[in-house]
Structures are given as C-alpha cells and as structure tokens.
Amino acid sequence: MGPFLETLIGGLMTGMLYSLVALGFVLIFKASGVFNFAQGAMVLFAALTMARFAQWIPQWTGLTDKLLVNLLAFGVAMVVMIGVAWLIERLVLGKLVNQEGITLLMATLGITYFLDGFGQTLFGSDIYKIDVGLPKDPIFLLEQTFQGGILVNQEDLAAAAIAAALVALLAAFFQYTSTGRALRAVADDHQAAQSIGIPLSRIWVIVWSVAGFVALVAGIIWGSKLGVQFSLSLVALKALPVVILGGLTSVPGAIIGGLIIGVGEKLSEVFIGPYFGGGIEIWFAYVLALLFLLVRPQGLFGEKIIDRV
C-alpha cells in the first residue's frame, strides 16, 4: 500500500508540472487557433534567459542578495518573453492569418528550431542552474503506518502549489478582467470579435505574452529540477498527451488531463513496467491519451468540432 500511495502522490505532482507546460499550449490554441509546437522551445528560452541573467547580474552590478537577483532576472526574462511574443505576432502569425492548421503548426515548428538555435547561440549549451530556493530534500510522511514512510518530494510539492496558484490566477484573469473577456471573445470567433472592435493583433500579443509567462514559470520549476539545458525543451513532448487528453481548448482540461497522465504514467512504469522490461512511461502516456480520445474524440473537455457539410 505504501509504495502505491507514494507512486500515486508522485504521479499527481508530476501531473501538475505537466499541466504547467500544457497550459501554455491551451492558452494559445484557445485564443488564436494555433497549436504552438514552439512551447517547449519557449520554456527553454525563458529558463535560459533567467538562468544566465541570474548569473550575469551579480557579475555586472555586484548585487549578491539572491532574492533580488532572482527577481531582477525574472523581470528581464519576462520582458524578453514579451518581446518574443511581439516578434512572433508581427513576423509570423500576422502574415499567416487564415492559413490551415497544419501550416501554422509547421510555422511553430520552424519557430522552435529558430528559438532553440538562438537561445543556445546567445546563452550557450552547458547545463545552467536556476536556484529559487526550492527545497531539495524529501520529506517522509506517515512513518508509523508505512515502513519507510511515504516519500513526498518538497520541490514537487512547491511546484504543484505554484501551478495551482497560476491556474487560479489565469482563471480569474479570464473571468473577471476585460482583457480576459476579449480573449474569450477572440477564441470564440475571430471575425465576430474583430467586427465589434477588438484589436486582434494586440490580443494575440497579449496571449503569447501570457503563454510566455506560463512558459517562464514552467521553465523555472522544471529548470530548478533538471538543470537548464537543451533537453528541457523535450518536456513539451511529455505535455502533449496532457493537452490532447484534456482537450485543446480547455484550461481545466489541462489540469485534469495532467493529473490523469501523471498518475497513469508513474503507476504504469512502477507496477507494470517491470514485467515489460521497463521504459514504458513515454508511450503509455500517449496510449492512455489515445484510449481516452477513442471515447471522446475532442478530449475530455474540448469543444466538439462541428463540421458543416
């Protein structure tokens, strides 16, 4: 029972971390209908910016207070991500309005290659550290009931809490602010939104900036766990099953999808994996998502695609 609970908790927390990355996908798809394959590259780029500036700011200004340095680096990274969002909107999205989904998908893949190369040219391909003070040691719960206790990773716990807070913040943003309402209107129908005066290009910059912010938070959390290096962009591949399971257009779907995939993955690897020799995590997540899709082809909470003939 103990191992099962441990794996379950581990899976739930990993799932929250996947949801963080998946949120970025969902946000952009909801508002601009683009499946942003570059989300992984954005996570990497944001994390690299923050990690390197956190190294350079003390060198350039002599500040040593870690909190201040991290805040400054965060600020710089945020500004950079807004700049990236603006550039993407001007140079890519603006010119590809009304193209088919697959063309936009390929364009975001092109952006992925560009950001990967650009980030590593500017910042290097070594492993960089992000240290925001997340605790690294594990805590053991219920040591009396279960032998060895239930392992709970403090870092993951903190990350899950941050992810939950972020989701609540975004939900409030969409629900209660006028920009949020405008975003929802654009997600519903571009042309109708434009006809009532909502400036599409500005909305898209805002959406991509918010996605950039989400990417930055995800980058900080994942980067703090794994170290910031090229392979961080591969985290996005783990978030894809989450996105399609939850539905491309649903924020709660990203969370619930994340939890399901996280738990499914970890339980399968730890309990079923040994019978197959191990390493089944990655494809199990996708197969799980596939099975859900067979029942609900638009994901659990996604909008039904209505075809007019």
Add this chain to the structure above:
Amino acid sequence: MLYRENGQFKTSYSADQQIFPILQDRIAMGLLLAVAFVAVPLLGSEYMFRAIFIPFLILSLAALGLNILVGYCGQISLGTGAFMAVGAYAAYNFQVRIEGMPVLLSMLLGGVCATAVGVVFGIPSLRIKGLYLAVATLAAQFFVDWAFLRIKWFTNDSASGSVSVANVNVFGLAIETPVAKYLFCLSFLIVFGLLAKNLVRSHIGREWMAIRDMDVAAAVIGIRPVHAKLSAFAVSSFIVGVAGALWGFVYLGSWEPAAFSIDRSFQLLFMVIIGGLGSIMGSFFGAAFIVLLPILLDQLLPALGSLVGLDFDTAVVSHVVSMIFGALIVFFLIAEPHGLARLWAVAKEKLRLWPFPH
C-alpha cells in the same frame, strides 16, 4: 512559345490520360532521367553520392509515402519514423533469419509488415481527426521506439540492440559502391513514384481527396471512410516501410532505434509541407530542400566566416544553421503556404504563356 501544345492531338484515350500529355514535358522527363541515370554516376564524387544523393533519394521516397497520407488523404501523421523503423527491422529479420533470402524480397516484405502496423495505428483515424490524430500517432512513434529497444527478438538478440547488414546484393550484383547504391535507390524511387502517381490519379486517389476535403460529404455520397482512410494508411506505410528498409540497408548499414526517432518524423513532415501537400513533385522538392539545406549551410557558414575573418566554433555554426533553417521554413510558409510544388506549378504556367505576360 516553347511550351505550347499546338499540334499535339491525342487520338486515343490512353494518350489523353498519360501522366505527361505534353510532348515538352515528356522530353524534359526523359532528359532528367538520362541525367539521373547516366550523367550523375559519371560525374558525381563519392561524397556527393554517400552524403547527398542517397539520403535525398531515400527520404524523398519516404516523403512520397507520407504525402499520400497527409497531402492526399488529409490524415496528419507524426509516426512516420516508426513505420520506417518497422520496415527496416522487419526487412533485417527476414534477411537474417531466412537463409538465402533475396534482399529485394526482404525489403518488400519489410514494407508489408510496416503496412500491417500502419493499418493498426491508423484505426484511431476513424474516430479522431485533425491535430488530435497527429498527437495520437505519436503513440505509434514512441511505442515502436520502445519495442525495438526492449524486445530482443527483433534485433536478433544482439546485446547492444544495434543491428547491421552487409553483403547487400540484388540478382547477383553487389550493391557496395556508391554508384551502385545510388542507382538502386533511384530505381526504387522511379518505380514507387510511378506507382504513387497512378494511384492518386485513380479512383482510390479521388476517394482520398474527397475524404481530405470534406469527409462527411464524402461519406454521404457513398465513399466508405474506413476503406479510404485505412487504404491511405496502408499504401503510405508500405512506401515508408520500404524507404526505411533502404535507409537501414543501403545508407546506414548499421543502425539502432534512435535512427528512426521523432526527429525523423518531424523532418519528413517538414519535407511534405514545404514541398507541397497533395503533390508528388512536391515530395521531391521538399526532400531536396530539407536534405541539402543543413549540409549547405554547414559548409557555407564557415566559408563565409573565413571570408570575413571570423573563426566559427562548430557549436555556433550548428546553432546558426538551426536558426536559419527555422527562419527559412517560416519564410517559405509565408511566401508560399502551398509549398514549393505550387511555386513550380506557377512557374510552369508562366512558361506556358512566355513570352507573353498573360
């Protein structure tokens, strides 16, 4: 002026329905084949064969297969690498386990195995559409990756999981020299290209295109979606599987599952989209673009750098190549979202009217 069809009358249905009805087209094709079969082997250097022509030929074959699925039938698939892997490993197993098996037959049987796997993983397409299907096909990619790493039977129980083939010979001729390999791949490409072109012009092709354009309407007028979609997956996987077998046997010689990873799938999808969806010609253009560009940039950038006096670190060159690659993809998508094939078609149309502007 040069490209008019004045005076070219067709007196039989078969003449009317041929692939190249215009005489100039046939002459151009004949010249191209002559260059490909005769001039290139005589003039090409070993490096060009091994590093440029052979990968280009094999990957354009794979892109051809993928174009049938994505371009003609509209089912986005990101599992192409997996089907290539199935073709390669299946061909390897037939070759190694059956004594005296001809290589040609092993490759074709490898394609058949890829077909079976393709149809199985194509079944979700009956229910799932669009981008959801794309991500669902990634399940095929990762599952096949894992299967070839874990199930020892597939790799003939090799301790490391890496397999190799040697002594490839067809009808007694050894395919060892670069020229022989090049001609071998070229022949495959020509045969399969012809096959694909005729398939897409036939009623199956029209079924596929109907499903792509509006699958509900197609079902309404009597086209069976099951038949059309699964046949697209089947044909596409067969071609991709044979390409995979060629990639392993002829180009790499020795491979492990990482040779057919998700990056390969993305690469092929790029080729198809840049080249032009729904166009046989497009597959070749896309393959040429994607195969040549990185190599060209890799060699050009340091040369340019030394002209300016800068000495580029290979890592920097690699990153800059990545950036330019991404930027060019975006540029092409903006300039011509329908791909290089459309540019070619427009050029041909202008040529039809030349020297008149319209």
Add this chain to the structure above:
Amino acid sequence: MKLKSLALAAALSAVALSTVLTAPAAYAQAKEQFFPLLPYRTGPFAPNGVPWANGFADYLKLVNAQGGMNGVKIIFEECETGYLTDKGVECYERLKGKHGGATMFQPLSTGITFALTEKAPADKIPLITAGYGRSESQDGGVFKWNFPLMGTYWVAADALTQVIGKKEGGLDKLKGKKIALVYHDSPYGKEPIPLLQERSKMHGFELQLLPVTSPGVEQKSTWLQIRQSKPDYVLLWGWGVMNSTALKEAVATGYPREKMYGVWWSGAEPDVKDVGDGAKGYNAVTMQHGAEPNSKIVKDILALVHGKGQGTGPKEEVGSVLYMRGAISAMLGVEGVKRAQERFGKGKVMTGEQTRWGLENLALDQKKLDALGFAGVMRPVSTSCVDHVGANWARVHTWDGAKWSFTSDWLQADEQIIKPMVKAAADKYAAEKKLTRRTPEDCQS
C-alpha cells in the same frame, strides 16, 4: 515580383551549392597529418562532449607546439555530430578524404561507432574508441580496424563489480545482495548487461535492470522503483544530462550517494557540479585517469597552448576528467602514428593502414608515458594483434562536494571472465558478417 525574387534566390543558392560542393576537397599538404574530430557541442550530451573535444584539440595543438610528430605537423578539423548517428556518418564521409586523407576517427559515440565499424574497413581508416564502442571489438582477430584502447564497457563493469565486492569484504559476500543498473536506453547503456549478468550468476547477487529513455530527463519513476526495491548498490550508466538528473533524483528520493557507482562516462564534473553538495560521496570508476590538475601534461598545455592564447576552451576546464580523457585519446592517436613512423619512415605522413599497424603495436611503457607528461596518470598500454585494448587498469574516484579524489587502489579487470565473452561475441559477429578470423601472417603486416 515575388516570383522573380524567389527565382533569383533559387539561382543564387544553386550557384552557391555548386561552388561549395565542388570546392577543392584535398589540397594535400605534404607534411601534415590530418586528424578529424567528431565532437558534439550541441544537444543533450553537449555538457560532456565539449570538455572532451577541447582536451583532444588542445593536445594536438600541444604536439604541434612541441614540433609535431618527428617533424610532421597535425592538422585537425571538427564536424559537429550532435551525438546523432546519421550526422556522424555524414561527417565521416565529408572528412575522410580531406587534407590528404583522415588518419583515424574517434567518434565518441557508441551509436556512431557501430555505424562506422561497417564503413572503416572498406575505407582503410582505423577507429579509436578509447573507453567506449563495442566491447567485443577488443578482439583484434575479428575487428581489425577497431581499437577500444584502455578499456571497454565490460572492463568497466567488471571493475565495478570487483570494487563493490571489495567493499563488502569479498566477492563471495555479494551473495543475496541486490545491485540495480540505471542505464541509458541505447546501445551504450546496454553494453555492460551481459557482463553484469555473468557476474551475477557467478556470485549470486540479484541484478535489477532499470532503463531510462533517452535523453534521460525523466527518472522519477526509476528512482521510485529504487526506493521501493531498496538495492544495496546502484550502478549509473548514463551520459549527458541523464547523469546529473540521476543524482538529483537520488537526492530527492533520499538514496545514499555513497552507494552509487558510475561508469567512467558518468563520473565527471558536469555531472556533479550542478548538484554540488548533494552529490557528495558519489563514486565512479575511472579509466585509469581522473581529474589531474597537477599533472605535467596539464602544466605543459597551460604553458604552451593556453599561455599563447590558443586554448580551445576555458582555462578552468584544463585538467578536468573529460578534458583529460580527450587529451589521452588524442595522445593515443598521436602515439599510434609515431609508432607507425618507426616502421614506415620517421618524418613521413602516415596512411590509415600504416597508422592501424602502429595502433596494433603500441608499446607505451611507463618511461615513455612519464616523458609525455602522464606520470601518475596512466599505466603502460601495449596492444597486439589479438588484443586491441592494451590495458585494463581502473581506479575509483569519489566526489567530495568540490572535487574528485581517488579512493581506491589500482585494480585490473578479470580477463578470465572477459576474454571468453569477447571471443564468443566476436565469433558471432564474424559469422553474421561472413568474415574469417585473421591469420597469423596477417598479424605481421
């Protein structure tokens, strides 16, 4: 207008393409020996590939600064592979004929090694795979052109078993113990498994195999399994980012790092620097050398290469574990050429075939190694027709939070166990490829 500009762009690129591809491939300079370099400075394995490449390049520069190989200068060129097999093959094809012909190739990737093992014999270029590659290529009777000098994965796995046995008080005390192997799911990671299985049969310990999908950033479930099965020791067989991730997960799940032993590709600074104090106590087997900041060779390189501003990487890197490995790999190549020169003509440029003979007849005794600057770093290496490894010594070093220091004596891998396995695997390879074992006459050539 758009069409015209695109057509112009197409024409320009066609011209550029033709000039580049028909560019003079080899303006063979009479007195220069070409050493191609296939590093990966990008991708998930770059943090470990970069120091190795820098060490390699710096050693070649040092040899040139000291007068070359009996007057023959070295010219080297890098081609980025990103640890990908097909890029490695493309680089091989591009570089093999340049500058008068490549002297040897050192791909630093087991995957690329497998692919090049097929091609190198036809092109007559030896492959040096110091510390990696196919374990059975130790058998020079079948693998004429492969040189896994100084150690293969079976040597490493054997050394690790011996070290753990010693810690337990004798190999017989291993009975009933559990050893987990956390390995990179690729030919590299799978290499040690046959030897570990053999040893586990011999001594009665349970071997738990835990593959980690490449590139190895997802290890949470692996370490949860380790926490649940509580192995006595964990062997780490990773590369690149997988190593530091493994250590971080070990910290996160509370597995004692003192009980972790890594292979020599999992025991270097990039793997532990990130984790810092968390990795304290982590051990790794070494291919004879560790981090050697005080060795004579490091002092020479700092003086003659970095001192003149010619260093390939940052000065702080000189002397680190992977830097040393790169330098030693380069040294073995250079010594192979010098040995060939002793037979085929001192002061002349050696062909691939001649270098192969040189590599097969290496006789680096301690005096020669000391003179080169490797005193205290290496033990003698001597190869022969049937033995392409040349040495099978190893030591263990441990990370103390700030640096690596040796924590064991020299030990040797047990050839009684390895040799039969090597012969069996080599024979299997020969049967598959329809090759015949080399004759004694062939050995003399």
